[in-house]
Amino acid sequence: MLADIGMVGLAVMGSNLVKNMLSKGFTVAVYNREPEMTEKFLKENEGKKVIGTQNYEELVKSIAKPRKIMMMIRAGKPVDEVIEQLVPYLEAGDIIIDGGNSHYPDTMRRTAYLESKGFRYIGTGVSGGEEGALKGPSLMPGGSPSAWEAVRPVFQSICAHVDGNPCCEWVGENGAGHFVKMVHNGIEYGDMQLISECYQLMRDCLGLSDGEMSGIFKRWNKTELDSYLIEITGNILAKADEDGMPLVEKILDTAGQKGTGKWTGISSLEEGVPLTLICEAVHARCLSSMKEERVRASKVYARKITPFEGDREAFLEDLRKALYCAKIVSYAQGYTLMRSAAKSYGWNLNYGGIALMWRGGCIIRSRFLGKIKEAFVRDPALENLLLDPYFKSTVEEGIASWRKVVSSAVLCGVPVPAMSSALEYFDGYTTERLPANLLQAQRDYFGAHTYERVDAPRGKFFHTNWTGEGGDIASTTYEV
Numbered sequence: 001m002l003a004d005i006g007m008v009g010l011a012v013m014g015s016n017l018v019k020n021m022l023s024k025g026f027t028v029a030v031y032n033r034e035p036e037m038t039e040k041f042l043k044e045n046e047g048k049k050v051i052g053t054q055n056y057e058e059l060v061k062s063i064a065k066p067r068k069i070m071m072m073i074r075a076g077k078p079v080d081e082v083i084e085q086l087v088p089y090l091e092a093g094d095i096i097i098d099g100g101n102s103h104y105p106d107t108m109r110r111t112a113y114l115e116s117k118g119f120r121y122i123g124t125g126v127s128g129g130e131e132g133a134l135k136g137p138s139l140m141p142g143g144s145p146s147a148w149e150a151v152r153p154v155f156q157s158i159c160a161h162v163d164g165n166p167c168c169e170w171v172g173e174n175g176a177g178h179f180v181k182m183v184h185n186g187i188e189y190g191d192m193q194l195i196s197e198c199y200q201l202m203r204d205c206l207g208l209s210d211g212e213m214s215g216i217f218k219r220w221n222k223t224e225l226d227s228y229l230i231e232i233t234g235n236i237l238a239k240a241d242e243d244g245m246p247l248v249e250k251i252l253d254t255a256g257q258k259g260t261g262k263w264t265g266i267s268s269l270e271e272g273v274p275l276t277l278i279c280e281a282v283h284a285r286c287l288s289s290m291k292e293e294r295v296r297a298s299k300v301y302a303r304k305i306t307p308f309e310g311d312r313e314a315f316l317e318d319l320r321k322a323l324y325c326a327k328i329v330s331y332a333q334g335y336t337l338m339r340s341a342a343k344s345y346g347w348n349l350n351y352g353g354i355a356l357m358w359r360g361g362c363i364i365r366s367r368f369l370g371k372i373k374e375a376f377v378r379d380p381a382l383e384n385l386l387l388d389p390y391f392k393s394t395v396e397e398g399i400a401s402w403r404k405v406v407s408s409a410v411l412c413g414v415p416v417p418a419m420s421s422a423l424e425y426f427d428g429y430t431t432e433r434l435p436a437n438l439l440q441a442q443r444d445y446f447g448a449h450t451y452e453r454v455d456a457p458r459g460k461f462f463h464t465n466w467t468g469e470g471g472d473i474a475s476t477t478y479e480v
Contacts, residue, residue, distance in 0.1 A: 001049075004063075006029040006059050007021075007028055007069075008071045010037045011037075011073075012133075013099070015041055017133045024157040027050070029050075029053055029062035065093070067094040072100060079106070083096060083110065083114070087117065095151065096121050104123070104182060106178075107174060108174040108175040111144060115144055120146060124155075126181075127140075136159055137159060138184075142177025142347075143177065145170070148170045159360075159361060161360060167360040171347075172349055173345075173347060179341055184358060185261060186261050188261075189257075190330035190418060192281070194326050194419055197414075201319060201414055202319075204412070205307060210248060214235075214237035214238040215234075216316060217231075225323065225324055226368075228362075228363060228364070228366065252291065256285070257282070261281065264278055265279040271344065273336050274425060276421040277330045277418050280418045284417050319405050322404075325395050328395060329423075332386050338354070351372075356369070403423070406420045441464075448463055
């Protein structure tokens with residue numbers, strides 16, 4: 001008996017994906033560098049169509065051709081090491097799949113390398129965590145296009161399904177799959193930060209209890225905010241510790257991160273795309289990690305929160321609308337980044353299809369994603385989600401509430417970096433004339449960097465001798 005697919009790595013994600021594959025009738029060959037983990041997995045799944053192997057040669061020989069070998073291991077150097085150990089046993093047309101959170105430039109490099117040797121490579125985003133891996137994740141594969149038909153039956157069987165549609169489709173060449181997963185994770189950072197800011201406003205400005213906040217999030221989950229993250233927030237706030245007190249209030253306020261949010265921010269700078277909300281979400285986690293320093297600073301300033309005075313129910317409705325508007329901006333920025341990268345790397349991304357892939361199985365799954373799909377059905381060349389009729393009407397209906405919430409947060413003294421940066425982006429994006437004319441004048445004044453004029457054709461640059469002491473020589477115009 002030969003396996004349909006192989007798996008390298010039997011930690012939580014790898015083992016759950018294998019269990020998922022086994023439940024769908026596939027035969028899977030498994031390998032882990034710690035033999036005891038392989039033996040443990042075999043015992044737990046005795047009687048199922050799983051083949052245990054002790055080395056890479058045995059793993060490769062256990063799989064039907066063209067061989068499909070998936071890695072669920074730590075990103076970075078370990079991926080390159082495993083690839084090099086597999087290559088000597090592979091034959092032309094065999095496929096290596098990286099399901100970890102690899103940085104997309106690494107996936108581009110690995111795809112080119114393996115294709116040069118006659119092999120094929122797929123870098124796929126896998127979202128949904130432990131539960132998703134077992135019951136149906138969102139999968140975002142990219143890499144060698146010819147490999148897709150070989151892996152499609154497995155991937156579309158094990159992924160989540162929404163309304164009968166698989167949350168897995170081919171994304172694009174080389175690093176496209178991991179790029180889309182990176183943006184997904186960046187949006188996840190933004191969603192979590194926005195929800196956390198709402199929580200802090202309810203707690204510190206309104207003085208609500210965790211039980212009251214739990215009820216609010218559960219109500220919100222029955223509106224257009226219906227999503228996995230809103231759902232679990234309601235559950236988290238309702239969870240009591242052993243002493244009956246809210247567990248969340250006993251958790252240290254320092255957030256961790258694994259790098260994908262940072263990568264998304266760096267990519268936005270490289271592409272010249274404003275990703276303000278996601279970057280603020282990353283910075284908020286960095287600031288949270290400075291716990292001891294923040295404690296010292298809080299004693300220096302002894303700053304007090306000013307409680308909200310007014311209609312609490314009205315404010316909560318404003319907050320719900322503000323959260324939804326800010327969420328729209330988060331996705332608008334993420335999609336703008338994907339569009340820019342697609343142009344840079346020659347990817348033909350299906351933006352509506354990406355929204356469908358995110359509708360089930362993944363951490364950011366929500367009703368909202370269906371609206372994004374509809375937007376790209378209406379206009380496949382949509383420049384920005386904010387220009388779609390549905391999102392335009394939604395923001396126009398919620399903008400007054402959004403401004404009230406951000407203003408109230410400032411007056412109360414509660415930081416809302418993600419929600420406020422989203423509003424600043426919206427105001428900047430919808431402002432016909434920004435003060436960059438003065439900025440360009442400053443650059444030309446001190447560095448002779450030149451400027452364009454409103455009464456001249458675009459692309460024609462001018463330089464002014466502002467002091468009468470400079471010359472007429474201008475700096476070369478270039479883009480960083």
